Amino acid sequence: MVSFIEERPKNIAAGQNMVSDPKSAQKPPAPPGFISISRKKLLQNLEINAGARVNSWVDSMRASSPTHMKSAPSIADDQGSWNLNHPSALDMFEQIIDASKGKQIVMFLDYDGTLSPIVADPDRAFMSKKMKKTVRKLAKCFPTAIVSGRCRDKVYNFVKLAELYYAGSHGMDIKGPEKGSKSNKDTESVLFQPASEFLPMIDEVYKQLVETTKSTPGAKVENNKFCLSVHFRCVDEKKWSELAQQVKSVLKDYPKLRLTQGRKVLEIRPTIKWDKGKALEFLLESLGFANCTDVFPVYIGDDRTDEDAFKILRDRGQGFGILVSKFPKDTNASYSLQEPDEVMDFLRRLVEWKELSLRTQSRM
Numbered sequence: 001m002v003s004f005i006e007e008r009p010k011n012i013a014a015g016q017n018m019v020s021d022p023k024s025a026q027k028p029p030a031p032p033g034f035i036s037i038s039r040k041k042l043l044q045n046l047e048i049n050a051g052a053r054v055n056s057w058v059d060s061m062r063a064s065s066p067t068h069m070k071s072a073p074s075i076a077d078d079q080g081s082w083n084l085n086h087p088s089a090l091d092m093f094e095q096i097i098d099a100s101k102g103k104q105i106v107m108f109l110d111y112d113g114t115l116s117p118i119v120a121d122p123d124r125a126f127m128s129k130k131m132k133k134t135v136r137k138l139a140k141c142f143p144t145a146i147v148s149g150r151c152r153d154k155v156y157n158f159v160k161l162a163e164l165y166y167a168g169s170h171g172m173d174i175k176g177p178e179k180g181s182k183s184n185k186d187t188e189s190v191l192f193q194p195a196s197e198f199l200p201m202i203d204e205v206y207k208q209l210v211e212t213t214k215s216t217p218g219a220k221v222e223n224n225k226f227c228l229s230v231h232f233r234c235v236d237e238k239k240w241s242e243l244a245q246q247v248k249s250v251l252k253d254y255p256k257l258r259l260t261q262g263r264k265v266l267e268i269r270p271t272i273k274w275d276k277g278k279a280l281e282f283l284l285e286s287l288g289f290a291n292c293t294d295v296f297p298v299y300i301g302d303d304r305t306d307e308d309a310f311k312i313l314r315d316r317g318q319g320f321g322i323l324v325s326k327f328p329k330d331t332n333a334s335y336s337l338q339e340p341d342e343v344m345d346f347l348r349r350l351v352e353w354k355e356l357s358l359r360t361q362s363r364m
C-alpha cells in the first residue's frame with residue numbers, strides 16, 4: 001500500500017528529541033488548515049525541544065487541533081488522496097486476510113481514541129461493554145496487547161482483561177498476561193521498565209507542573225508513572241500560550257525530559273530511545289516471533305505516538321498499521337478506520353473470520 005507520508009527529517013529518528021526550527025518559530029501562524037507546507041512541516045515537528053520558543057509550541061497545539069484542520073480549503077483534494085492511499089480497513093478486509101494467510105496475526109491496540117472515544121475528562125474515558133466483549137474474543141483468537149500512553153495500572157482498570165499484554169507509559173512499562181490466566185497458565189508474566197531510574201524525576205516534575213499550572217483554568221496534569229500528560233482540551237485557546245509558558249518554565253531545569261504532543265495533550269517523557277515501536281518489537285520477541293517471517297502484526301492507533309509503531313511495521317515489511325482518524329493525516333499506517341466503532345467492527349470481523357476458519361479446520 002502506498003503512503004504519501006514524508007519521512008521525518010533525516011537527522012531525527014523516531015522517538016528522538018527534535019530541535020525546533022528557529023525560522024519557523026518566527027513566522028506568523030499559518031492560515032487555518034493543515035494542507036499548507038508550513039503547517040505540514042509543523043505537524044511533523046510535533047516533538048518539541050524543551051528549549052523551543054513558546055510560540056512554536058502554541059502553533060503545534062493549534063495545528064494538531066481538528067477544529068483548525070476542518071476549514072482547510074483543499075480538504076476535498078486531500079480527502080481523495082487519503083482514501084486512495086489509506087483505504088478503510090473494513091473495505092479492504094478480504095485483502096488483509098489474504099495477506100495474513102499462513103501467518104500468525106498478533107494484535108496491538110492503542111487505548112484512547114482507538115478502543116474508547118475521546119472525551120473531555122481523561123478519567124472517564126471508558127470503553128463500551130460491546131468493545132470489551134469484542135477485545136476479549138479477539139484475545140482468544142490472537143495474542144493481543146494494549147499499547148498506551150497512560151500508566152499501565154490505569155489502562156488496565158479501564159480494560160480489565162487479565163489475558164492481554166499491557167504496555168503502559170508509551171511502552172515504558174510492559175507486562176504480560178496474569179499468571180494463571182488462559183493465555184498464561186504457567187510462565188512468569190513479562191515485565192520490562194526501561195525508564196525506572198526516571199521515576200523520582202517524573203514524580204518531582206508532576207508536583208511542580210500541578211502547582212505551576214493550577215492558575216490556568218481547565219489544565220489537567222496526569223501522572224502516567226514513567227511520563228506525564230498536561231491536558232489542554234478544556235483550556236480556553238486564549239490561554240494556551242500561558243499554559244505552554246508554564247510547562248516550559250518547569251521543563252527548563254530537566255534536560256533529560258522531552259516533550260511530545262498528542263491529541264490536545266502535551267506529553268513529557270524521558271529522553272530514552274524507547275517508544276511504542278520499540279515496545280511492539282519487544283512484545284513480538286517475548287512472544288517468540290523475533291526473527292520470524294510468518295508473523296503478521298496489526299497495530300491500530302490514533303495518535304502521533306502510534307506512528308513509531310506504524311513505522312516499525314513498515315520498515316520490517318510485516319503486517320501493517322491502521323490509523324484511526326476522520327481526517328487525512330501524515331502517517332506510516334497503511335489503512336484507516338474513522339472511529340472506535342469502526343475499530344470494533346473490524347475486530348469483530350477478524351474474530352468471525354478466525355472462528356469460521358477454526359470450525360472449517362476441525363471438520364476436515
Ligand SMILES: O=P(O)(O)OC[C@H]1O[C@H](O[C@H]2O[C@H](CO)[C@@H](O)[C@H](O)[C@H]2O)[C@H](O)[C@@H](O)[C@@H]1O
Nearest residue numbers: 111112118119120122125148149229233263265
Ligand atoms: O496512547 P493512548 O492510549 O492513546 O494515550 C494517549 C493519551 O490518552 C489520554 O488522553 C487522550 O484521551 C483523553 C480521554 O479521551 C482526552 O481527554 C485527551 O484530550 C486525549 O489526549 C490520556 O489521558 C493521556 O494521558 C495519554 O497520554
